[in-house]
Amino acid sequence: MGEEIPKKVMNKGCIFLFIVICLYVLTLLIKTDIAVNALAFSIKLLYQIFPVLLLIFVLIFVSNFLVKPDWVRVNVGKGSGVRGWLVALVGGILSVGPIYAWYALLRDLQAKGMRTALIAVFLYNRGIKLPLLPLMIHYFGGIYTLILAVYMTLFSVIGGILLEKILERKEPSQ
């Protein structure tokens, strides 16, 4: 079963939201038009990402209902091997919407045993936007786009391995 958001995380989230609201109030007092435009943009953004939020809600539900820690261990856990890297890599490339909308699902999978390196790989490969590739080719050329995508994929794996090593190395001293 997935991990519910603990009270501590909820409290931190509320503090973060409170700080952002304070920034808005401050901006409103100094430059009203900036605060109003920012709020209008944020509402538009929320409206735009609403379908993604619904998709993520469904995925978290599926994760809670169907995905058991054993499945996570086999497919994206410590012993998942090449399959784990591929799942994280392809999952990251195919995932849509803003990155922050995926944190809850990744947290859930992390609690079930997903490797830190694979979470990093998933997040990094979100940088490769398949639907936007034709536009990138239009602006920068096909060869450039291909080389960049290959390097980004390669560095996502290097980054995942490095991050896991860094976090593992520092953990015992905490």
Next chain:
Amino acid sequence: MRKIKPKTQSELLISSTKKTVSMFVGMLPILLGVILLTGLILEILPVDKVSDWFGQNILFDSLIGATLGSISAGHPLTSYVLGGELLTQGISLVAVTALLVSWVTVGSIQFPAEAIMLGRRFALYRNLLCFIFSILIAVLTVTTMQLLG
């Protein structure tokens, strides 16, 4: 020892729904905070004037490109348009590539949310690595392009 009775499908369905709703409600303040912060940063950041910041040398420009990409939170399409504009103004491809890569991989605005949800050290080191990688990838991409002619 007390034996735990296995859950029936309907019990599992109800508990999964409850858990999902609880997770989602817990995530809402973070999500709203990031969305509001994104709107504010985009309004404050003078994206149309960034070309003035470049033009020192390739390394410095790459650092500026990577930094600018890191603090930006708009749609990746904006980075393509901005990158294309910078290229026509004579800014190096290395700097523009660093901007493009860091734009989609480093999340300064999302950092508080990432730190709360996935751990502060995870978020800190991941974003730091992504920042360094954006410059490395930029140099490697442009070098490879030059080698290929």
